[in-house]
Structures are given as structure tokens and as C-alpha cells.
Amino acid sequence: MLFAEAPFQQVDLRNGSLRYFEDFIPEHQSLLEPLKTALDWYQGDVQLFGRHYKTPRLQCWYGDEAYTYSNVRLEPRTWADMLLPLKHAVEQGSGYRFNSMLGNWYQHGQHGMGFHADNEPELGQNPVVAMLTFGYARDLRFKHKNGQDQFTITPQSGSLLVMEGETQHYWRHGIAKSARQMGERISLTFRYILPPSKP
Ligand SMILES: O=C(O)CCC(=O)C(=O)O
Numbered sequence: 001m002l003f004a005e006a007p008f009q010q011v012d013l014r015n016g017s018l019r020y021f022e023d024f025i026p027e028h029q030s031l032l033e034p035l036k037t038a039l040d041w042y043q044g045d046v047q048l049f050g051r052h053y054k055t056p057r058l059q060c061w062y063g064d065e066a067y068t069y070s071n072v073r074l075e076p077r078t079w080a081d082m083l084l085p086l087k088h089a090v091e092q093g094s095g096y097r098f099n100s101m102l103g104n105w106y107q108h109g110q111h112g113m114g115f116h117a118d119n120e121p122e123l124g125q126n127p128v129v130a131m132l133t134f135g136y137a138r139d140l141r142f143k144h145k146n147g148q149d150q151f152t153i154t155p156q157s158g159s160l161l162v163m164e165g166e167t168q169h170y171w172r173h174g175i176a177k178s179a180r181q182m183g184e185r186i187s188l189t190f191r192y193i194l195p196p197s198k199p
């Protein structure tokens with residue numbers, strides 16, 4: 001694994017910023033299959049406007065604190081062993097501590113994620129989301145809440161993308177479904193969830 005000093009590209013957005021480390025996990029190719037088998041994948045439920053939907057992707061969750069994501073409460077869960085060195089590398093590279101990880105497994109083009117911001121209250125004022133990508137390089141689209149600015153980045157397998165600053169206040173991001181033939185992709189998104197404040 002690479003530590004500190006890894007080269008990255010800084011992307012200064014209107015209201016926010018990204019850091020993109022393209023070759024962050026050199027052994028990324030050998031990790032896709034183990035991630036598929038070692039992690040506890042399930043098809044999530046999201047509740048939107050009072051209705052339940054199945055997420056069009058598989059997901060998994062590990063973390064030290066409970067997290068409410070798309071109106072669904074995720075209970076604390078002991079880290080899978082193979083995540084610990086990855087979490088450590090992401091902390092070293094990004095310079096932030098994380099205590100949770102939401103994983104996404106897009107098995108084909110019909111799997112995706114709608115536009116959203118990761119701005120739940122328990123992520124604090126300026127949430128940092130640090131994401132590792134394994135497998136097929138899907139387009140990650142960003143749209144500013146002003147309705148005008150937008151751009152797409154295509155994180156490569158083995159890359160680390162850090163979303164920081166005000167990014168989650170002003171921008172939404174998502175992975176569009178596609179009719180094209182696409183390989184599998186796993187993203188691991190590390191977050192820091194504030195412990196509940198004591199009364
Ligand atoms: O898989 C991706 O690139 C995006 C994942 C994401 O936005 C999330 O987990 O909140």
C-alpha cells in the first residue's frame with residue numbers, strides 16, 4: 001500500500017474540493033474478488049417519500065457508530081479484517097480519520113446510485129467522504145445545486161477520491177445507470193460519524 005506523500009490531483013470546485021489519487025492501491029486487481037466474498041453484501045432498502053425501494057446495487061456497512069442513510073438506520077458493526085489495511089491507507093493518504101465505511105457493488109450497467117449529497121447530520125459540518133474504487137471505471141457525475149455547474153470524473157480501479165470542504169453542501173453526485181455492457185465495480189466510501197452527544 002502507498003502511504004502519505006502519494007501523488008494526487010487537486011480539483012478546486014466552486015464551493016468545495018476534491019483530491020484524486022489515481023494509483024493509490026497498487027494491488028487493486030487482486031482485491032476485487034476478495035472484497036466480493038469477504039464483505040457482507042445485501043440489497044438495501046431506501047425509503048423515499050414514504051415508499052420502500054430496493055437499491056439498484058448491493059451495499060455493505062461497517063462502522064463504530066450507527067448511521068442513518070436514506071432514512072434507514074445502520075447499526076454499528078465490527079470491521080471485516082481485510083478492510084483494516086485499506087482504512088489505514090485511506091487515513092494516511094487523505095490525512096483524515098474514519099470510523100465507518102459504506103460499500104457499493106455495481107454488478108452491471110443497470111446498477112447505479114441517484115444524485116445525492118452525503119450530508120446527514122451525524123457526518124458533521126463539512127463531511128469528508130474518501131472513496132476507493134475497484135474494478136470497472138464508472139462515471140461519477142457531479143451537479144451543483146445552482147442547477148448550472150456540472151462535471152464528470154471517472155475514478156479508475158485502485159484510485160482514491162477525497163470529497164472535502166463544502167462539497168456536500170453545494171454539490172450532488174451520482175452514478176448513472178447505463179444500457180452499455182459494463183463490468184463490475186466496487187466502491188468503498190469511508191466516513192467519520194460523530195458519536196451521539198451525551199445528554
Ligand atoms: O460509488 C460511487 O462512486 C459513489 C458512492 C457514493 O456516492 C456513496 O456511497 O455515497
Ligand SMILES: [Fe+2]
Nearest residue numbers: 116117118173
Ligand atoms: Fe455519496
